Amino acid sequence: MNTMKLMGTTALALMLALGPAAAQIAALGQPEGQVNIVAWAGYIERGETVKDFDWVTKFEQASGCKVNVKTANTSDEMVALMNEGGFDLVTASGDASLRLIAGKRVQPVNLSLIPSWSTVDERLKNAPWYVVDGVHYGVPYMWGPNVLMYNTNVFKEPPTSWNVVFEEMTLPDGKSNKGRVQAYDGPIHIADAAQYLMFHKPELGITSPYELNETQYKAALDLLRVQRQLVSRYWHDAFIQMDDFKNEGVVASGTWPFQVNLLQGDGQPVASVIPQEGATGWADTSMMHVDAANPTCAYLWMEHSLASNLQSDLSVWFGANPAVPAACTDGRGMQTAEGCTKNGLDDFEKIRFWTTPVTKCASQGECVPYYRWVSDYIGVIGGR
Numbered sequence: 001m002n003t004m005k006l007m008g009t010t011a012l013a014l015m016l017a018l019g020p021a022a023a024q025i026a027a028l029g030q031p032e033g034q035v036n037i038v039a040w041a042g043y044i045e046r047g048e049t050v051k052d053f054d055w056v057t058k059f060e061q062a063s064g065c066k067v068n069v070k071t072a073n074t075s076d077e078m079v080a081l082m083n084e085g086g087f088d089l090v091t092a093s094g095d096a097s098l099r100l101i102a103g104k105r106v107q108p109v110n111l112s113l114i115p116s117w118s119t120v121d122e123r124l125k126n127a128p129w130y131v132v133d134g135v136h137y138g139v140p141y142m143w144g145p146n147v148l149m150y151n152t153n154v155f156k157e158p159p160t161s162w163n164v165v166f167e168e169m170t171l172p173d174g175k176s177n178k179g180r181v182q183a184y185d186g187p188i189h190i191a192d193a194a195q196y197l198m199f200h201k202p203e204l205g206i207t208s209p210y211e212l213n214e215t216q217y218k219a220a221l222d223l224l225r226v227q228r229q230l231v232s233r234y235w236h237d238a239f240i241q242m243d244d245f246k247n248e249g250v251v252a253s254g255t256w257p258f259q260v261n262l263l264q265g266d267g268q269p270v271a272s273v274i275p276q277e278g279a280t281g282w283a284d285t286s287m288m289h290v291d292a293a294n295p296t297c298a299y300l301w302m303e304h305s306l307a308s309n310l311q312s313d314l315s316v317w318f319g320a321n322p323a324v325p326a327a328c329t330d331g332r333g334m335q336t337a338e339g340c341t342k343n344g345l346d347d348f349e350k351i352r353f354w355t356t357p358v359t360k361c362a363s364q365g366e367c368v369p370y371y372r373w374v375s376d377y378i379g380v381i382g383g384r
Contacts, residue, residue: 023110028296034066035297038081038090040284041238042258042318043142044069050265052334053317055310063304065297073236074186075354076374082106088292089301091141093282094129095188095354099370101130101137106287108135113299116306119324123348129355130285138287139302142311144320145279145344145351146184146192147272149260151251158273162196164252166227171251178230182241182253185234187370187377188354191280192254193220193227195352199277209280209352211361217368224380234381245270257319257343274344281351309333321345 037044044067047054056067070087072078075096082090082105092100100106111117117139124140131137150159154173163169165181183189194209197219206216232250235241242259244250246268260272286302288295304310311322312333321343327333328340344351361367 023108024290025110025113025295025299028113028299031064031296031300032294033064033297034068035089035294035301036068036070036087037301038070038072038078038087040091040093041071041073043091043284043314045314045317050317053313055304055307055313059301059304063297063300065294065300067301073238075188076186079103079105082289085289085291086293087289088294088298089289090287091284092130092138092287093284093354095356095370097130097138097285097287098132098356100287101132105290106137107290107292108137109139109288109302110299111136111139114139114303114306116303116324119306119308119326121323121325124283124323127283127285129283129353130287138285139306140323141284141286141305142314142318142320142323143281143283143348143351143353144257144318145274145281145347146254147257147260147279148275149245149253149255149263149270149272151245152269152271154251158271159252159275160273161275162192162254162277165230165254166193166196166223168226168230177252179232180249180251181230182233182235182244182250183224183227183231184254185236185381187373188280189254190217190220190224190373190377191352191354193223195280196277197223207363208361210355210357211363211367212357213364213367217372221376221380224377228380228383258317261317261319274347274350279351281353283353307332311335315340315343319343321348 045053046056060066072081075093078090078092078096079099082100120140154171164177169177171177191209194206194212197204198206204216204219233244238259242263245263260270263270286305288298292298306324308324308327308330309332311324311327312335315322315327316334328335329337357367357370357373359369
């Protein structure tokens, strides 16, 4: 994690001072020939991983825009890459999107140039993680929960609590969980600890896992230090995590549905669950760099990204929920209404979506800001 390139509270505070912003692009021009995108693993597929999942090739043929993808493993990496520049778009989660807006790394979008905007889920059209002062800084892409993945040979019944990754215990196979679990390699994981404490220590008074006072924050860090004694690896690469479940004896971890789907497709004994404490989650937005060199291709991609067949197939591939609800039912892609229900389409209100912690917070006036989450989580991983 490159903390020097992260936006701290000073930049986030600038959001409050941002005046009305207008989209830089009034009309599309000639396609520039390429579009450069920073994306999560599995988000932009051209059939190279699994032949049936390809929503790039036809776009390139129809638009004349070659799609170049840089995979990022964490939100902090996305922010760092966008700060460096050279990219047109990013599929940013809520713990990155507000930092990108505050740091003026992304530009408002002209929704009139995105005809499929009308098909977007109403619950996402004005979401606070990418809409500031009524200005839209992107278009929604996909959303879902962070689930608990477990080895079904070890857990004959689904675990009911996240305690299997937070507290030392004997698992159903008679062995300790020590050295057999993982945690996410990103400061936003502090929110998972806070959510666990919301359920098990209500006396702390946590109402949002992203809005923690000093006492609540200390309790979350203390829990993470306990977890530090258990984890075999802090994961950020989805494919390395999958290999760890296959070959390194890992039996439980927070993860994305993407890894669960791929491992199950490979015949591995894994399943996933949202335990009794609930789950954090992510709602990702396609955002355009303020200095995008290929704006027409970027707008063409944003429009393409909302096509229901793309949204449908991506929903199946990633195990997530489409930003376009019709993708669940119109039959243009692989997804079905039952599949979307399984992915949690109806659980939107139950998920606490990633967002960037700030000093001035809604629930209690003053909270621990994100720059401290970054430095302190590095300390936790390092054993401090």
